[in-house]
Each structure stands twice: as structure tokens, then as C-alpha cells.
Amino acid sequence: MNISVVIPLLNEEESLQELHDWIANTMQSNQFLYEIIFIDDGSTDTSWKVIEELSLKNKSVKGIRFQRNYGKSQALDAGFNIAQGEVVITMDADLQDSPDEIPGLYNLITNEKYDLVSGWKKKRYDNVITKNIPSKLFNWAARKTSGLKLHDFNCGLKAYKNEVVKTVKVSGEMHRYIPVLAKNEGFSNIGEKVVQHQARKYGVTKFGIDRFVNGFLDLITISFLSKFGKRPMHFFGLWGTLMFLFGFLSAFFIGAMKLYRVSAGIKTILVTSNPWFYIALTSMVLGTLLFLAGFLGELIIKSGEHQKHYTIKEQLNL
Structure with missing residues (x-):
């Protein structure tokens, strides 16, 4: 299997059908063997029902439903555990990440031999005050602390070698720092790709300004864990x-x-x-x-x- 697409989600019933069709068309036009893994992180809407319907129509669709909301890191970890693709792509379910980026990310992993490629939303369609400015400050601090020269640590659109996702263990709120965790495990060939970012089409964001406060606290944690986490x-x-x-x-x-x-x-x-x-x-x-x-x-x-x-x-x- 060429590609596993891992998609954590929470209350995204309106976007799932469109996202599935977009991914499937991209895979078929590029003749990829693929699987789509939806992880329902405790949705209270009809997201799981939509995933069930998609799985009946397309056997490449796989689903995991959590008992309750555990968080994005836990959802990614569950998806990574079952991903079988040579390359694993993660993206958000809100249609702000474009599946058209998948072939380019796949090429960087397979032909350019990157261990991990992180997306960079260079042009964003988010609120400047609540998301863009805090994001820039957060990314600056993350670069200084981790030593990784990435512009957008928090971008959900990333590509990994299968070996990376089977090695890195994501827990707590550490999904923002998967590149740092990968680096700590010895995967040093980490790259970046400018990706298309789109305005949210359905629903509202599930993250508030508090995620940046939590992000800075997690940054302190990951800095400590990088040096002393195993000792x-x-x-x-x-x-x-x-x-x-x-x-x-x-x-x-x-x-x-x-x-x-x-x-x-x-x-x-x-x-x-x-x-x-x-x-x-x-x-x-x-x-x-x-x-x-x-x-x-x-x-x-x-x-x-x-x-x-x-x-x-x-x-x-x-």
C-alpha cells in the first residue's frame, strides 16, 4: 500500500463526504493504493454515521471511534498504530488542508528521501488576532527551543515514513511537536513544504486561544523531555x-x-x-x-x- 491518510476529527459531519471524495479522486488520478483512516474523537454529531456510510461504499475507508473526546494527539496515535501505508499523511477534517498536496508530499518522502515533511501554511485564512499572530509567536519559540527550522509546527498536513509513525509515541498534547519527537528518535531528515490553506467551509474551529497557552507550556515540557525524558x-x-x-x-x-x-x-x-x-x-x-x-x-x-x-x-x- 502506498499511502495511509490519517484524519482525526471532532464534530465535522458536514465536511466528511466532500473530504472523502476529494481524497479518493486524488488517489485514483495518481494510481495510488491507499487507505483513509478516520478517527472520531468523541463527536456528538452524526460524524460516525457518515464514516460508517463511507466505509460501506469504499473498503479503503477505515474508522476508529473513541469512547469520549481524548484529544488530537491520542487520535493520531490510534491512527498511526494501524496505518499500513509506505507513506502516512495526516490532515485535518475541516477541508482547510488540501488533498491535492498529497502527491507532492508523497514524492518528497519516497524520492527525496525525507523522513518527515511538515506543511507550511504560508498564506493563511484564519483570524489575524486570535490565530495568525499567536501562531507566529508560538512557531518562533518552537524554532528557538527545538533547533528545527520549521515555519509552521502546528500545521496538520504532514507526511511521514511509516517507520517514523511506528516509532514516535504521541500523547498528551504533543501532536504539535511530532517533528521534534521524530528528531529525538534519530530521524534527522526533516523537511518542509509550502501548502495551500483554505478558509473553513463548514462549522467552526474546535480550538481557541487557549491552545497557544497550552502550546507554550507543552514547549517547555518537550524541551525538558528532549534532554531528560528517558533519563x-x-x-x-x-x-x-x-x-x-x-x-x-x-x-x-x-x-x-x-x-x-x-x-x-x-x-x-x-x-x-x-x-x-x-x-x-x-x-x-x-x-x-x-x-x-x-x-x-x-x-x-x-x-x-x-x-x-x-x-x-x-x-x-x-
């Missing part, structure tokens, strides 16, 4: 050890000075009257807690490696 003890253990040693040496110095003054007959004050005593004590406690946090982090990583963060309610053609 938390290297971070917490180091700082825990340094803080404990600082506190211990400070306490030792305070005690030694107390003994010296007593042996020399010099009048002294109670150790507990010295503010450095409490600084030393606090440092040792914090150091111990950080060290324990490192151990707990290692245990959590080991126990959560194969844990799924969503529940599938129904599947079609799988």
Missing part, C-alpha cells in the same frame, strides 16, 4: 545531589564552628538561632526529594511505556 535521574539526581551536598556541608560547617567556639571558651548562640541552619536543613530535604523524584520518574517511564491513553468504542474495516 530523569540525570536531571533530578544531579540537582538533588548538589542541593543535598550543599546543605550537608553547610550543616557540617555550622556544627564544626559550634564545637570550635565551645572548645575555645567562646560564647555561642544556639545552632537553631543561626539562619544558615534552616537553609542547610531545607537544602538537604529538597535534595532528597529531588533525588526521589528521579527514581519515581524512572519507574513511571518503565511502567507506562505500553500504556494507551484512550479507549476505542468501535472500529470499521479493521
